[in-house]
Amino acid sequence: MCRLLGYVASRPLAPVDVLGEPAFDTFTSLAALHGDGWGLAWRGADEHTHAVSSPDSAARDPHYAELTRQPLGAAGLVHLRWATGGLPVVQENTHPFTDDQYAFAHNGHVSPISRIEEMLTTESKAKLKGATDTERYFRFVMQCIREDASERAGVTRALHTMMDEFPHASLNAILLTPTTLFAIHINSRAASPPKALSALYETDADMPHRHATEYYAMDYRVTPEAVHVISSGLDEPGWLRVPADAAAMVDLETRQITGLDLLPVDRTDRG
Numbered sequence: 001m002c003r004l005l006g007y008v009a010s011r012p013l014a015p016v017d018v019l020g021e022p023a024f025d026t027f028t029s030l031a032a033l034h035g036d037g038w039g040l041a042w043r044g045a046d047e048h049t050h051a052v053s054s055p056d057s058a059a060r061d062p063h064y065a066e067l068t069r070q071p072l073g074a075a076g077l078v079h080l081r082w083a084t085g086g087l088p089v090v091q092e093n094t095h096p097f098t099d100d101q102y103a104f105a106h107n108g109h110v111s112p113i114s115r116i117e118e119m120l121t122t123e124s125k126a127k128l129k130g131a132t133d134t135e136r137y138f139r140f141v142m143q144c145i146r147e148d149a150s151e152r153a154g155v156t157r158a159l160h161t162m163m164d165e166f167p168h169a170s171l172n173a174i175l176l177t178p179t180t181l182f183a184i185h186i187n188s189r190a191a192s193p194p195k196a197l198s199a200l201y202e203t204d205a206d207m208p209h210r211h212a213t214e215y216y217a218m219d220y221r222v223t224p225e226a227v228h229v230i231s232s233g234l235d236e237p238g239w240l241r242v243p244a245d246a247a248a249m250v251d252l253e254t255r256q257i258t259g260l261d262l263l264p265v266d267r268t269d270r271g
Contacts, residue, residue, distance in 0.1 A: 002107040003080040006174040009226035012071040031059040034080035037094040041103030042076030049101045053094040079105035092130035101178045106134040108170025181250045183229045185242040187216035209235040218242040
């Protein structure tokens with residue numbers, strides 16, 4: 001379970017400038033809970049995808065503070081990790097996960113992990129480095145993209161399959177590709193707040209903003225110069241709710257937003 005921030009802008013931005021200093025500090029303060037690592041990915045001026053991550057907490061890592069104040073690129077993502085399910089806090093399990101020019105970060109937990117791995121080809125399994133459900137989710141998405149020879153078709157098929165196989169999971173994620181930022185908000189049957197979160201606080205009122213009832217919510221905003229998407233936790237005006245069980249692609253050059261067709265999906269209750 002984690003926090004996500006994604007952006008596509010008309011010019012290179014420092015991640016802190018996406019939200020502004022006070023709001024970005026609020027976002028980073030969520031590392032008090034989501035303190036099991038951080039990661040950044042961005043499309044640089046060299047037209048390559050770069051990524052940096054650390055298993056340390058963003059709240060105390062000077063490298064995070066340094067990088068997030070540099071104009072890294074016009075498109076990118078920020079991830080704050082809260083490890084769930086007993087998964088180790090090590091570099092190999094830290095988001096974003098990358099494959100050539102692709103970077104992926106996830107907010108949720110998909111189980112059983114063994115079932116995701118069964119969906120992978122031998123080639124995809126050979127690329128696994130860590131123990132997380134997220135890395136396997138990413139490998140399945142990449143597998144579908146390559147099989148379909150289309151980012152849009154591959155991501156759509158991967159999400160159809162994941163929604164069918166794991167109807168109670170949060171599949172919230174950001175995928176950065178050479179041409180597109182995909183924002184995925186699929187969690188309508190995931191428990192909110194997660195049990196692990198409830199166990200940390202005496203009352204719902206003690207939780208960070210909107211974590212008690214909308215832990216997996218995602219918001220977005222469109223300005224003349226940028227498109228932004230963020231997880232819940234930031235109490236700022238000007239943001240709109242991302243619809244339930246929705247996914248969209250943002251063109252890195254034009255910033256045009258195109259929704260993915262996620263219906264029909266098997267909605268059979270699996271208990």
